[in-house]
Amino acid sequence: MSAPTSQPHFRELRWSQPLPWALAGMGIALSALLAIDKWKLMAAGAVGLVVAGVVVLHPILGVYLLAATVPLDAAGRIADLLAHINLSLAKLAALLTLGAWVLQLAMRRLRFVWAPELTLLCAYLGFGVLSLLDTREFELGYQAAIRFGTSILFYLVVVNLVRTRQQLRRAIGVLVTVSVLTFGFAVAQRYLPSFTFENRTGWEDSGAQTFGVEKHRLDAGRYGTVARSSGVTYHAILNAVNTAVILPPLLAGLLFLRRRWQQALVLAAAAITLGGNLVTYSRTGLLLFGLSFGLVALRRIVRITPLHLAGALIAAIAVYFVLPESLIERVFSARSYTVAGSESLRHRLDLYEAGLRAFADHPLNGMGMETTYRIFDYYDYPDKETIITVHNGYLQVALELGIPGLVALLWFLVRTARSYAGAARRFRARGEREMAILCEALLIGFAMWLLAGLTIDFMRIGFKNVWFLLALAPVLLRLSREAGEAPAAARPMAAT
Numbered sequence: 287m288s289a290p291t292s293q294p295h296f297r298e299l300r301w302s303q304p305l306p307w308a309l310a311g312m313g314i315a316l317s318a319l320l321a322i323d324k325w326k327l328m329a330a331g332a333v334g335l336v337v338a339g340v341v342v343l344h345p346i347l348g349v350y351l352l353a354a355t356v357p358l359d360a361a362g363r364i365a366d367l368l369a370h371i372n373l374s375l376a377k378l379a380a381l382l383t384l385g386a387w388v389l390q391l392a393m394r395r396l397r398f399v400w401a402p403e404l405t406l407l408c409a410y411l412g413f414g415v416l417s418l419l420d421t422r423e424f425e426l427g428y429q430a431a432i433r434f435g436t437s438i439l440f441y442l443v444v445v446n447l448v449r450t451r452q453q454l455r456r457a458i459g460v461l462v463t464v465s466v467l468t469f470g471f472a473v474a475q476r477y478l479p480s481f482t483f484e485n486r487t488g489w490e491d492s493g494a495q496t497f498g499v500e501k502h503r504l505d506a507g508r509y510g511t512v513a514r515s516s517g518v519t520y521h522a523i524l525n526a527v528n529t530a531v532i533l534p535p536l537l538a539g540l541l542f543l544r545r546r547w548q549q550a551l552v553l554a555a556a557a558i559t560l561g562g563n564l565v566t567y568s569r570t571g572l573l574l575f576g577l578s579f580g581l582v583a584l585r586r587i588v589r590i591t592p593l594h595l596a597g598a599l600i601a602a603i604a605v606y607f608v609l610p611e612s613l614i615e616r617v618f619s620a621r622s623y624t625v626a627g628s629e630s631l632r633h634r635l636d637l638y639e640a641g642l643r644a645f646a647d648h649p650l651n652g653m654g655m656e657t658t659y660r661i662f663d664y665y666d667y668p669d670k671e672t673i674i675t676v677h678n679g680y681l682q683v684a685l686e687l688g689i690p691g692l693v694a695l696l697w698f699l700v701r702t703a704r705s706y707a708g709a710a711r712r713f714r715a716r717g718e719r720e721m722a723i724l725c726e727a728l729l730i731g732f733a734m735w736l737l738a739g740l741t742i743d744f745m746r747i748g749f750k751n752v753w754f755l756l757a758l759a760p761v762l763l764r765l766s767r768e769a770g771e772a773p774a775a776a777r778p779m780a781a782t
Contacts (some may be wrong), residue, residue: 374772526571
């Protein structure tokens with residue numbers, strides 16, 4: 287870390303200074319231009335202006351706004367800027383927070399923090415750009431590079447603005463709360479016919495609803511189709527993986543909330559999270575969820591007694607008999623996890639073979655970042671217009687960016703895991719058990735995401751919420767190295 291070991295401080299901008307007024311004036315002018323004869327846009331602009339002003343004065347509120355909007359990224363989609371770059375509420379919140387942070391830096395109210403993980407992310411982006419030199423899919427590739435560059439800025443802003451334990455816990459609390467609400471919405475979707483749509487072939491099929499309950503034909507068995515809830519994500523498997531990622535920090539909340547009604551809310555939220563997992567009909571998601579809970583119990587993030595186990599077993603047996611038969615056949619049947627019983631698994635094995643052959647032909651510079659259609663040179667599929675990845679994030683990166691890009695990614699992932707684990711050790715050594723367990727909970731969620739990468743392209747689709755949590759790894763390590771937080775009243779203001 288290049289940041290000083292002492293707690294960074296800043297003095298907030300005040301409305302008596304000219305710069306915030308100038309920013310507000312530009313916001314009013316822009317809102318007026320956009321809202322001529324459109325009162326709805328004018329009202330939205332007025333609200334946005336108030337939010338912008340508050341975030342400029344208190345940049346950490348922008349981080350909380352990010353935490354609240356990143357789980358809603360697909361549902362909060364506003365417009366398409368390019369073919370594969372869209373504008374969403376989360377991106378607007380990120381731009382606003384980025385602007386507030388840059389303003390604070392310019393006014394010398396904040397100290398710049400750089401984490402080693404950012405160097406690895408920049409290296410990954412650099413290898414991605416180099417892979418475009420001989421790609422046949424340049425348009426997809428350069429837009430992917432832009433998207434990843436904005437993700438780096440997003441990561442950088444979170445690393446710089448989350449400065450205290452309280453801010454970190456609040457940010458995680460907001461993210462977890464909104465995520466649980468989206469899992470509940472995934473369950474509710476099944477009773478809202480307007481959210482049901484027919485099976486689609488690609489991730490970005492503009493003719494299909496981007497989130498909701500998809501009537502899926504793959505591995506539907508004798509039922510013809512199965513209804514898979516995606517919540518507010520682009521695909522049901524993303525929603526399922528998110529439940530496994532969010533469960534550990536959610537249950538860690540039991541350590542921070544002392545009152546029984548608060549702990550009851552956490553347990554209810556965990557039940558909703560399980561429901562959000564089941565309605566996805568995802569075998570990968572269910573396995574990850576079970577593993578996530580098992581690791582939570584093993585690390586004693588929650589206290590499991592024999593009585594708890596007996597009650598859980600009785601409840602599981604009772605629930606099993608009321609589950610839909612289609613869910614039991616697709617997710618709980620042993621045969622559905624075999625090559626003979628799963629068309630999806632057979633396709634994945636064929637794609638793995640194709641991906642390995644593609645990587646062998648392009649080991650150094652890859653086939654190009656965001657390679658989508660060139661895989662058909664190695665994979666025989668009738669619909670050559672369909673967007674297909676090899677359903678393995680690590681292999682996909684290898685064939686797109688080559689060995690250098692894969693090494694940069696793996697190094698970043700290892701560094702992130704070490705930051706979580708190192709922070710946990712330091713907190714535990716100083717007697718801060720709750721913070722240590724929070725670090726371990728985030729590490730478990732991170733591990734679930736890594737395992738999900740074996741079955742999906744986790745570097746291309748969704749998971750902005752996970753990237754938010756990844757950015758907290760260097761923050762936790764920094765906080766664990768500090769002697770402690772001085773009372774707010776005793777903190778000196780930085781010089782202007």
